[in-house]
Amino acid sequence: MQLVCPAGNLPALQAAIDAGADAVYAGFRDQTNARAFPGLNFSDEELSAGIDYAHARSRKVYLALNTYPDSVRLAHWQAAVDKAAEFGCDAIIAAEMAVLDYATRTHPGLARHLSVQGSATTAPALHYMYERFGISRAVLPRVLSIQQVERLCMNSPVPLEVFGFGSLCIMVEGRCQLSSYVTGASPNRHGVCSPASFVRWEEEQDGRRSVRLNKVLIDRFEPAEPAGYPTVCKGRFDVGGEVFHALEEPTSLNTLELLPRLAQAGVTALKIEGRQRGVAYVSSVTRTWRDALDRYHRSPQDWQLQADWRRSLSAHAEGHQTTLGPYHRHWH
Template sequence: MQLVCPAGNLPALHAAIDAGADAVYVGFRDQTNARAFPGLNFDEQELREGIAYAHARGRKVYVALNTYPDSARLAHWYAAVDHAAALGVDAIIAAEMAVLDYACRQHPAMARHLSVQGSATTAAALRYAHERFGISRAVLPRVLSLQQVQRLCQASPVPLEVFAFGSLCIMVEGRCQLSSYVTGQSPNRHGVCSPASFVRWEEQDDNSRSVRLNGVLIDRFGATEPAGYPTVCKGRYDVGGEIFHALEEPTSLNTLELLPQLAQAGVVALKVEGRQRGVAYVRTVARVWREAIDRHAGDAAQWRLQEHWQQALSEHAEGQQTTLGPYHRAWH
């Protein structure tokens, strides 16, 4: 199985490749990708350097063009497709049908991967995208059980990629109604959940910190309490006099124990979430998964989950805790 890792900047790309990633996925510095944070992503020179670094080592670079433009801005997404092709990327990852159609017609030799934002959860949906837009791979949404993934692998006309590690979303991929309601900006259209321009941190007299999103108080942290990037879904709220994570407790997807089943099912690529995360995260997670995949490929019958793998991954998980998420669902 191919290991696909995130790269939010050039140092992260180097770290992922050096740690054993078979491919990295990146974004341009605009709203064509779903991690359009300030200071993140690649300008043209950085991406040229990153592609050269990866290709010199036999690895691949995918460009995420996975947001949904409105009709007035569609030409900007078309230009991003042209730019990706001119740079010689190995594939684009897209969800919007007009973007996929344009890439199929204008750059048929450039591989097209259906993004997780495309929400293809049935063989019929995958078949449509393959027949209409010539996709060569699809990334499955993180809402399917292991059994559903196994059945799709048997029926899909294209190879399938699944998320193996990283942050989860309680919404349908990229369609965060919470962030849209509070800020008026859709993550799938504007490229980011909880846009940084709406985030306000406030220091309190007791050295605690409050964080607001567009004026809405979504969390308060103690003086020494670690704080991640503030999102509405992972905030703490007063509900009936009790303050807790009312919507979603910070945790990360970790499917390492399912690696043998995913391999047997025929999954072709395991994807790590986290283009917004730092170099240490990318390096550690890529190294652990590289070792686990290689050991399984070398001797599947003797493969055993190693505790030090899980410990290393937990240290880089949200809230330092992990879950199998929808992969383990008794009522599937």
């Protein structure tokens, strides 16, 4: 299985490659990708340099163009497809059909991966995208049970990629409305959940910190309590007089224990989430998964989950805890 790792900037790209990533995924410094945070992503020159760095080491670079343009701004996404082809990207990762259609017609030699934002969870959806746009891979949303993944691997016309580790989204990717409900800025159109311009941190008199998103109180933290980036789905709210994580507790998906089963199902690639995370995260998580994959490849029958792998990944997880998420769901 291919190990696909995040690259939020050039140092992270280099760190992922050096730690053993088979491929990295990156985005331009604009709203064409779903991690359009200030200070993240690549200029034209940086992306070109990153592609050179990866290709010199026989690794691949995929360009995330996974947001949804409106008709007025479609030309901007089309220009990004043109740059991906010009710079020598190994594939684009796209969700919106107009973007896929343009790439299919204009750059037929540029590989097209269906983004997780495309929300393809059924064999008919995958067949449609393959027949209409010639996709060569699809990234599955993080809402499927392991049994559903196995059945899709049996019936998909294209190789499948799944998320192996990282932040877990409670909504079917490509359909979340929570951030846009509070801010008016859609993650799917503007490229970021909880845009930084709407975030406000405040010090309270009792020493706690509060964080608001467009004036809506998302959470309060004790002085020594780790504070994550504020998103509506992972906030704490007063429900019937009780304050708790009403939608989702901060945690990270970790499918490492399912690696043998995913491999036997025929999953082509494992993706690590985290283009918004730093070099230390990218390097450590990539190195851990590289070791696990290499050991499985050398001796599948002897492969066992190692305690040091679990500790390493838990240290980089949201809330310092991990979950199998929907993978362990018994009903499906």
